[in-house]
Amino acid sequence: xxxxxxxxxxxxxxxxxxxxxxxxxxxxxxxxxxxxxxxxxxxxxxxxxxxxxxxxxxxxxxxxxxxxxxxxxxxxxxxxxxxxxxxxxxxxxxxxxxxxxxxxxxxxxxxxxxxxxxxxxxxxxxxxxxxxxxxxxxxxxxxxxxxxxxxxxxxxxxxxxxxxxxxxxxxxxxxxxxxxxxxxxxxxxxxxxxxxxxxxxxxxxxxxxxxxxxxxxxxxxxxxxxxxxxxxxxxxxxxxxxxxxxxxxxxxxxxxxxxxxxxxxxxxxxxxxxxxxxxxxxxxxxxxxxxxxxxxxxxxxxxxxxxxxxxxxxxxxxxxxxxxxxxxxxxxxxxxxxxxxxxxxxxxxxxxxxxxxxxxxxxxxxxxxxxxxxxxxxxxxxxxxxxxxxxxxxxxxxxxxxxxxxxxxxxxxxxxxxxxxxxxxxxxxxxxxxxxxxxxxxxxxxxxxxxxxxxxxxxxxxxxxxxxxxxxxxxxxxxxxxxxxxxxxxxxxxxxxxxxxxxxxxxxxxxxxxxxxxxxxxxxxxxxxxxxxxxxxxxxxxxxxxxxxxxxxxxxxxxxxxxxx
Numbered sequence: 001x002x003x004x005x006x007x008x009x010x011x012x013x014x015x016x017x018x019x020x021x022x023x024x025x026x027x028x029x030x031x032x033x034x035x036x037x038x039x040x041x042x043x044x045x046x047x048x049x050x051x052x053x054x055x056x057x058x059x060x061x062x063x064x065x066x067x068x069x070x071x072x073x074x075x076x077x078x079x080x081x082x083x084x085x086x087x088x089x090x091x092x093x094x095x096x097x098x099x100x101x102x103x104x105x106x107x108x109x110x111x112x113x114x115x116x117x118x119x120x121x122x123x124x125x126x127x128x129x130x131x132x133x134x135x136x137x138x139x140x141x142x143x144x145x146x147x148x149x150x151x152x153x154x155x156x157x158x159x160x161x162x163x164x165x166x167x168x169x170x171x172x173x174x175x176x177x178x179x180x181x182x183x184x185x186x187x188x189x190x191x192x193x194x195x196x197x198x199x200x201x202x203x204x205x206x207x208x209x210x211x212x213x214x215x216x217x218x219x220x221x222x223x224x225x226x227x228x229x230x231x232x233x234x235x236x237x238x239x240x241x242x243x244x245x246x247x248x249x250x251x252x253x254x255x256x257x258x259x260x261x262x263x264x265x266x267x268x269x270x271x272x273x274x275x276x277x278x279x280x281x282x283x284x285x286x287x288x289x290x291x292x293x294x295x296x297x298x299x300x301x302x303x304x305x306x307x308x309x310x311x312x313x314x315x316x317x318x319x320x321x322x323x324x325x326x327x328x329x330x331x332x333x334x335x336x337x338x339x340x341x342x343x344x345x346x347x348x349x350x351x352x353x354x355x356x357x358x359x360x361x362x363x364x365x366x367x368x369x370x371x372x373x374x375x376x377x378x379x380x381x382x383x384x385x386x387x388x389x390x391x392x393x394x395x396x397x398x399x400x401x402x403x404x405x406x407x408x409x410x411x412x413x414x415x416x417x418x419x420x421x422x423x424x425x426x427x428x429x430x431x432x433x434x435x436x437x438x439x440x441x442x443x444x445x446x447x448x449x450x451x452x453x454x455x456x457x458x459x460x461x462x463x464x465x466x467x468x469x470x471x472x473x474x475x476x477x478x479x480x481x482x483x484x485x486x487x488x489x490x491x492x493x494x495x496x497x498x499x500x501x502x503x504x505x506x507x508x509x510x511x512x513x514x515x516x517x518x519x520x521x522x523x524x525x526x527x528x529x530x531x532x533x534x535x536x537x538x539x540x541x542x543x544x545x546x547x548x549x550x551x552x553x554x555x556x557x558x559x560x561x562x563x564x565x
Contacts, residue, residue, distance in 0.1 A: 025151045027144075027179035027191065029164045029172065031233070035185035036161075037062070040124055041069040043159065047122045048079055052157075053114025055084045057091050057125035084110055094130045100143050104150060115154065122157040137171045144178035159183070169234050169333050173316070184233060192318070237334040240318065241285060244269050247329070256336055259304040269332070274300040274308070288315045288330040298337065310341045370397035421563050422460050424495050425450030425488040431467040432486060435475065443481030446471065450488040454495045455563040458540055466533045470499045470556050473530070477503030477554065495562045500555040506548040 030036040040056075044066060047054040056063055067080055091106060093099060107123075114121045127143075129136065144160065151158045160179065167175070176182055176193040183189075231238035237253035239246050249264045257264075257272065269285070270278050277299045284294055296314045303309060312335040317328065377394050380386045432448040439446050456463070474484045482502035489496050537544050540560055548554040 024157050024181060025144075025148045025179050026157070026159045026181045026183055026188070027175050028159050028161045028183035029167070029175075029233070030161065030185050031164045032185045037065050037069065039183075039185065040066055040161075041073075043122065043124055044070060044083070045073060045075075048075060048082070051119065053084075053111070053117070053119055053121040054082065055086070055110050055114075055121065055123040055125075057086045057088045057110075057123070059089065059126065060087055062126070084113070086110060088126050088128045091125075092128045094128050096130075098129050098133060098139055098143070100139075100146055103143070104146055107147075108150070111154070111156070120157070121154070122159075124159050124161065126161040137168075137174055140171060141174045141178065144175060148178045164233065165235075169236050169238070170314070172234070231331070234333075237336075239264070239269070239332040239334070241269055241315075241330040241332055242328075244282070244285060253334070256309070256334065257301070257303045258307065263304065272301050274302065276300070284315055285330055288317050289328055291317050293317075301334075310337050311335065312337045367401055370400045373397045418459055419457055420460070421455050422458050422463060423454065424456050424458075424463065424497065424560070425452065425454045427460060427464055428467055428486055428488050428497065431464055431471060435468065435471050438472075439475050439484065442475060442478065444475055444478055444484060445482075446484045446486065448486045451490060454488045454490055456495050456540070456560045457563055458560070462536050466536055466558070467497075467499075469530065469533050470558075474499060474501035474503065474554070477501055479504075490562055491559075493562055494559045497558040497560075498555060499558075500553060502553040505550040505552055506546070506554055507550065 028039070030039075044054055044056070046052075048070070056066065058066070063085055070080060086106075089095070092103060111121050111123065127140070129139070133139065147158070147160065160175075162175070164172075173193060176191045178194075179191050180194045181188060182191045231240065231248065231250040234250055235252060237256040238250045239253060240248040246264045246267045246269060249261060251261065253264065254261045269281060273281060280297070280299070284297070287294060293316050294314065296312055299311050299313055301309055301311050313332060315330050315332045318331045374394055374397050377386060377390050380390065429448050429450055432446045436446050471484065471486070478484070478501055484502075485498070485500045487498045534544060537558060537560075542558060542560040545557040545559075546554065547557075
C-alpha cells in the first residue's frame with residue numbers, strides 16, 4: 001500500500017485476500033478452537049505484513065499459541081514485540097464487575113500509541129466475564145454498542161470474539177445488532193441485524209496487491225448465505241417462516257423433530273404443533289409480521305415419529321432484502337423443555353408425597369391422643385370404675401376427633417364449581433356483623449371499612465369461611481379487649497382485604513409455619529382451619545401476607561385479582 005494513513009484510505013486489507021471498510025466492528029462467534037487460532041493468526045499476519053498497529057486481548061496461554069504460529073511463519077521476535085498484548089481476564093476484570101466505562105478507558109489507552117503514529121490499527125479481543133455475572137444479555141449489549149460508537153470514527157478493525165458455547169441464541173442475535181459484520185470459523189458476512197449501511201466484504205487476489213482491484217457484489221448470495229449460516233450454527237432448533245410455511249431450518253430442528261432436513265421445506269408450521277395451539281401460533285406470527293417482539297411461551301409439538309414434545313418458543317421479525325425487494329419473515333426459535341417438564345413433574349410428585357406423609361403422621365398423632373384417653377376410660381368401664389364425670393371427658397375427646405375429621409373433609413374438597421362475581425366488601429361486612437356479638441363478650445370492637453364495588457370471582461361460602469376463620473383467630477388472640485380493624489379496597493388491579501388485631505402477636509421463629517397442618521398458637525387448635533384458608537386463597541390466584549409484632553398484634557393481608565365491571 002502506498003500510504004498507511006488510516007483516515008484517508010476507507011478500505012484496508014483485513015487478511016491477505018479480503019478487505020473491509022475501515023472502522024469495522026466484527027463479531028466472531030467460534031466453535032472450533034483450532035480454526036479459531038488459525039483465523040486469529042491470519043488476522044495478525046496481515047497486520048504485521050502491512051505495518052498495522054496490532055493489539056491482542058486474550059488469555060496468555062492462547063497468545064503464546066498465536067506467537068508460536070507467527071514464529072513458524074517467519075516473523076522475528078522484534079516484529080512480535082510490536083504487538084500490544086493485554087490479559088483478557090484482567091482487562092475485563094472478571095473477578096470483580098464488568099465495568100464498561102473502565103474497559104473502554106483501558107482500551108483507548110492501549111490503542112493510543114498507534115493512533116498517535118497515524119497508522120491503521122487492528123484489535124483482536126476475546127471477551128470474558130465472571131461466572132456469576134448477572135443480566136448478561138443487557139450487559140454485553142450495552143458494552144458492544146458503546147464499543148461500536150468508539151470504533152467507527154477511529155477507523156479501527158476490531159474483532160470481538162465469543163465462544164459460541166457460552167452464549168444463548170438470544171444473545172447471539174442481540175450481539176449482531178451492534179456489529180456490521182458476523183464471523184464464524186469459516187465465513188465472514190454482513191450482519192443482517194445491524195441498523196446502519198453495511199458493505200459486503202470485497203475479495204481480492206494476490207495481483208490486486210499491486211493495484212488491480214475488482215469487487216464481487218453478489219448481494220443475494222451473501223444475504224442468503226448469511227441467515228443460513230446463522231441458523232445452522234445455532235444449538236437450538238430454528239425455523240424461517242413465511243406466510244406460515246417453513247422456508248428454511250437448521251440441523252438442530254431436524255434432530256428435534258426426528259426427520260431429514262428437506263422434509264421441512266414448504267411444510268405448514270401448523271402441521272408440527274398440537275391443534276390446541278394453532279390459533280395462538282397464527283396470532284403470534286401475525287404480530288411478528290407487524291414488527292412486534294414477543295415473549296417466550298410454551299407449546300406442544302409432534303415429531304415425525306409421532307412423539308409429543310414440550311417446547312419453549314420465541315419468535316421475532318426478520319426482513320430479507322434482495323434485488324430491491326423486501327420480504328417479511330419470522331424466525332422461530334424452539335427449545336426442547338421435555339426434560340425440564342419431567343423434572344418439574346417429579347418435583348411436584350415428590351412434594352405431594354412429602355406433604356401427604358407429613359399430613360398422615362400429623363393426623364395419626366392428633367387422633368391417637370384422644371383415642372388413648374377413650375381406650376383408658378373403656379378399660380375403667382369394664383372394671384366398673386368409671387365415674388360420671390369421666391363421660392364428659394370421653395365426649396370432649398370424641399368431639400376433638402370429629403373436629404379434626406370435619407376440617408380434613410373441607411381440606412379434601414375440590415374448589416366449588418359455583419363461581420360467580422361477588423362483592424367482597426359486602427361479604428366482609430356481613431361476617432363482621434355475625435361475629436360482633438362474640439367479640440363483645442371479650443370487650444372487643446370490630447371496625448369494618450370497605451370500598452364499594454370491590455368484585456372478585458369466587459364462591460361466596462368459601463370466601464366467608466376465610467373471613468370467619470381469620471376474624472375468629474383475631475378475637476381469640478385478644479385477651480384484654482381492643483379493636484379489630486378490617487378493610488377492603490381496590491389497589492392496582494387487586495382487591496386487598498386487611499384484618500388487623502391487637503393481640504399477643506406471633507413470634508418470628510414460628511411465622512413461617514403459619515398455615516401448616518396441626519400447627520397452631522392456640523392450645524386447642526389443629527392448624528387445619530388456616531391451612532384450608534391458604535388453600536382456598538391459592539386456588540383463587542390470591543396471596544396472603546402476614547406481619548406481626550409481639551404484644552402489638554398481627555395483620556393478615558389477602559389480595560385477589562379484581563373483576564372489572
